[in-house]
Structure formats: structure tokens, C-alpha cells
Amino acid sequence: QQQVKQSPQSLIVQKGGISIINCAYENTAFDYFPWYQQFPGKGPALLIAIRPDVSEKKEGRFTISFNKSAKQFSLHIMDSQPGDSATYFCAATFQGAQKLVFGQGTRLTINP
Amino acid sequence: SQTIHQWPATLVQPVGSPLSLECTVEGTSNPNLYWYRQAAGRGLQLLFYSVGIGQISSEVPQNLSASRPQDRQFILSSKKLLLSDSGFYLCAWCGFTLAYGYTFGSGTRLTVV
Numbered sequence: 775q776q777q778v779k780q781s782p783q784s785l786i787v788q789k790g791g792i793s794i795i796n797c798a799y800e801n802t803a804f805d806y807f808p809w810y811q812q813f814p815g816k817g818p819a820l821l822i823a824i825r826p827d828v829s830e831k832k833e834g835r836f837t838i839s840f841n842k843s844a845k846q847f848s849l850h851i852m853d854s855q856p857g858d859s860a861t862y863f864c865a866a867t868f869q870g871a872q873k874l875v876f877g878q879g880t881r882l883t884i885n886p
Numbered sequence: 887s888q889t890i891h892q893w894p895a896t897l898v899q900p901v902g903s904p905l906s907l908e909c910t911v912e913g914t915s916n917p918n919l920y921w922y923r924q925a926a927g928r929g930l931q932l933l934f935y936s937v938g939i940g941q942i943s944s945e946v947p948q949n950l951s952a953s954r955p956q957d958r959q960f961i962l963s964s965k966k967l968l969l970s971d972s973g974f975y976l977c978a979w980c981g982f983t984l985a986y987g988y989t990f991g992s993g994t995r996l997t998v999v
Contacts, residue, residue, distance in 0.1 A: 808987040817892075817976050817990030818930070863930065865987070872918060872937060874988060878929045 776801060778866050780877025788885050793851040795880045797864035800845065804866040808874070809838065809849050812861045821862070822849070854884045888913035892977045892991030899998055905950075905964040907994050909977030912958065917979040919960040920988065921952055924974040936960060972998045 780797045787793045797807075805826055810818035824831045824838040824847065831838045837850040851858055864877040889912045899905060911917050921933040932945045934952035942952050949968050953961045960977060974995055978988040 806985065806987070810987075810990075815974075815993070815995070817978075817993045818988075819990065820987050823987060867987075869983065869985075872943075873920065873932060873935055876930045881927070 776875050778864060778875050778877045780864050780880060782880060783878065784881045784883070786883045786885060787854045789854065789856060791854050791884075793854045793858065793882055793884070794848055795862055795864070795882070796846065796848045797866075797877050798844075798846045799866050799875075801866070801868070801875075802845070803868040804875075805868050806866065807838070807840065807847050808865050809836075810863040810865065810876075812863065812879075814860075818861075818863055851882075854882075856884045856886050858882060859884045888979075888989065890977060890979055890989055890991045892994060894994060895992065896995045897997070899967050899996065901969055901998055902966050905962070905967050905971070905996070907962040907975055907977075907996075909960045909962075909991055910958055911979045914958070914979070914981065916957060917981060919954065920978040920980075921960065921962050922976040922978065922990075924976060924993075926973070930976070933962070967998045969998050972996055 778799050808823035809821045811821040812818040822833050822836050824840050826842050829840050835852045840847045862880045865874040867874045892909045918937050920935045922930045935943050936954040950964050974993050976993045977991040980988050
């Protein structure tokens with residue numbers, strides 16, 4: 775029940791296309807859903823996050839869509855660029871928790 | 887502003903040798919601290935976390951141990967390294983709540999030979 779399932783494991787998108795990464799969870803107590811971006815040899819960095827009181831959050835080319843009833847959330851990268859090539863992790867937690875629960879990660883490659 | 891320091895950046899150690907990786911956080915007090923390991927091309931495995939000095943929670947039984955001798959210092963250790971201990975080790979911190987997620991350090995690439 776503490777798991778967050780992330781798909782796909784790897785994704786190849788052409789430059790200018792839309793990249794979509796999906797995550798699903800079971801624990802309805804989760805109330806904070808961040809996405810992390812990790813470049814090779816670097817630590818993950820917080821990219822964007824959403825709370826369940828909204829269905830969508832947009833920051834530049836990055837959008838989180840949140841479906842509370844389906845217990846799913848997804849990251850959309852519009853106009854994908856080669857510089858977006860990285861590993862992306864979704865995560866979830868709830869108020870009072872002491873740690874994040876991470877998805878398995880998605881390796882995204884944007885072909886020029 | 888808060889910063890997290892992790893060192894060394896890379897480390898090559900022989901099997902059976904000891905290990906000590908250090909992580910420190912500046913600009914905050916009483917952070918929650920975390921050690922993660924990432925195998926090549928794999929996900930994030932939580933090893934240990936600490937919510938206060940001397941308080942260590944172990945997530946995965948293994949050849950490693952952690953200590954928090956000071957409020958903003960977190961140390962990952964091993965008495966005898968195994969080949970399977972190779973990986974990318976990441977330290978992270980967060981505030982009193984997880985309201986803003988973690989901030990990760992830059993990582994240590996450990997190769998056990």
C-alpha cells in the first residue's frame with residue numbers, strides 16, 4: 775500500500791514531442807506528489823510538485839496532471855528538448871510521514 | 887539559504903576495506919537526513935534516515951551502518967566493503983515536514999574492487 779508504481783521504465787521521444795510519464799498509488803493518505811529530475815552523475819532535483827486539491831499544475835513546459843479518484847498522477851513535458859533527457863522519479867508522501875515513497879524511475883531520451 | 891554537502895564525489899575501495907561517507911547540511915537546524923543508494927540504471931533505495939541526533943532508522947539490513955553525531959551531520963559507514971556495496975550514494979535532507987520534499991546532495995560514486 776506504500777508503493778508508487780511508475781511507468782514506463784524507459785521512454786524515447788522525438789524533439790518537440792510530448793513526453794508522458796505515469797504514476798499510480800494505493801495509499802489514499804498521500805497528499806503531496808513531487809517529481810524529481812536526475813541527470814547522469816548528479817543527485818535528483820525537485821522539478822515540480824502537486825497536492826490533491828488541484829487537478830493540474832503547470833510550470834513552463836512541465837505539467838502534472840492529478841486524478842484523485844483513479845489514484846494516478848502523470849508528468850507531461852511539452853515541446854521536449856534534448857536537454858530534458860534524464861531520469862525522472864515520481865514520489866508521494868503524507869503529512870506527518872518521515873520519508874518519501876519513490877517510483878521506480880523513468881529514463882527519458884529525447885532524440886534531436 | 888540551505889545547502890547540503892556530500893563527499894567524496896568518487897571513491898574506489900578494495901573489498902574488505904572500511905568506508906566512511908559524510909554528509910553535512912548548512913543553513914537549517916534539526917533536519918531530517920537520509921541515505922539512499924542507487925545501483926547503475928536503477929531506482930532509489932532508502933538505506934537509513936534520521937529525525938534527530940543519535941536517532942537512526944534502518945530500512946534494509948545490510949553491510950552498512952549510519953550515525954548522526956551532530957545535528958547537521960550524517961555519516962554512512964561500513965567495516966568491510968563487499969563488491970555488492972558498489973553504487974551511487976546520495977544524501978538528502980528535508981525540514982520538519984515533507985511539505986517541500988527532499989533536497990539531495992551531489993552523490994558519491996563508490997566502486998568496490
